[in-house]
Each structure stands twice: as C-alpha cells, then as structure tokens.
Amino acid sequence: MNVLIWGSDTILGHGLLSMLKDIKDGVFNAIGNIEIGEIFACDAESDKDVIDEACANADFVFNLSYGFKSDKLIEGLNVHNNTCPVLLGHSVGDKSLFREYAQSNNVPILEWAPNYDMELLSVEAQVYDMLGALQCA
Template sequence: MNILVTGAGGFVGRNLCAQLNNIKNGKARCYGDLKIDEVFEYDLDSTSEQLDVWCQKAGFVFNLAGVNRPKENDEFMKGNFGFAGTLLDTLKKHHNTCPVMLSSSAQASLTGRFGNSEYGRSKKAGED
C-alpha cells in the first residue's frame, strides 16, 4: 500500500512518517501483515505536481496539513479549508476513493472560548 501524509514536516506528521517507514523497512513488526510500499511525505516544500502524482497512487491518506500560526488571519481558511479542498479535488480527479483520515482540532467545535476563532472556523470548514 502507498500512504500519503500531508503535513509531513509537522510534529505529528514527522513522527507518523518515521513509524510508517519503520513498518515499510521491516523494523516495526507489531502491525500484523501490513505492507507499505511507499510513504509520500507532502509538506510546504512539496510541489503541486508531487501532490498530483501521489494522489493518483495513494491507497490511504493521513491529512495532517494545516495552518495554526499564520501572519494574517485569512491564511487560516486558505491553509486549512483550502488545502483540504485541493487534496480531495485531486483525489477525485484520479477517481481515487481511498480512505482519508482527517486531523482537526477541538477548536472546530466553535463553542466556549473557541466560539469566535478564525482558526476554529477554518478547521470546521475543512471538516465539512
């Protein structure tokens, strides 16, 4: 199986990729008969061409990409909602119906202290 990890340079993504590569290389054997052929690591320095190829080949996607400390508030919606749409549109373009694991935030609940958060609204939009 080929696995695409978006947000691969972040804390969770980096550690997930390390363990997926351990499985791929036979160093982690506690996952039954899981066989990983490739781990595609998408992050800020990746290209749209790479995303296109990897979306075509992926058998599973961990979407961990997101913006949480932008310079401008409008970057929240572009990075969280916008990228989720780009990812799903690219998978659809290749008729790839593989599972996509979505990472979000408690702030997407838009309740309590998160009720008026640009970050929360962008994460909720990405979920929807």
C-alpha cells in the same frame, strides 16, 4: 499499501513518516501485518507534480494538515477519481470540505479524535493510534 501523509511537515507527520518507513523496512512490526508500499509526504506547499503523483497512487491518506487548506488534496484525489479512505486529524480545519467531498464521491472518511488530553500524550502514542486506522483499511 501506498500511503499519503498530507501535513507531513507537522510534528505528528514527522512521527508518522518515521514509523511508516520503519514498518516498510521491516524494523518495526508491532501493529500487525501491514505492508507499506510507497510513502508520499506532502502538504499544501508541495510541488504540484508531487501532489499529483501522490493523489493518483495513494491507497490511504492521513490528513494532518492542522488548518492548512486541504483544497489541493481534495482536488488531486478528485482529478484521479481516487476514493481511498482518508483519516482526518482532530485539528483539521477543513472537515466540512472533506465531508462534502466524501458524500459526493463515496469516500470513506475516518476521524481521528481521541478523547484524552493531547498535550499529555506522546507523539509516539498518537502515531500508534493513527496507524491503527491502516488495519481497518
């Protein structure tokens, strides 16, 4: 499964990227039998060619952009008719854009919105929660 982390420059993005690399390398397998192929780490400031390749080849998207515009992500997925599942981070300010995109393109949107105090939870525990979504894909 090819994974795109949009907002890879965030704290959660760094943690998720590290765990996905460990899963891919066989160092970490505590969340089940998930095979990771390519890992794309992007954000709104990434090079257009990098975003284009990621959006063309992603099988699952983690959107952790924390309020940065997600227009480039939506545009890239749309250009490539990529209807892979997208997990929205709880603070993504562009949820309405993704809901509209999902409805018009039949894209499964998952929302990661835990019911506990985020400040009290470690980054590692938050990443475990997000990785659980890969098992649903």
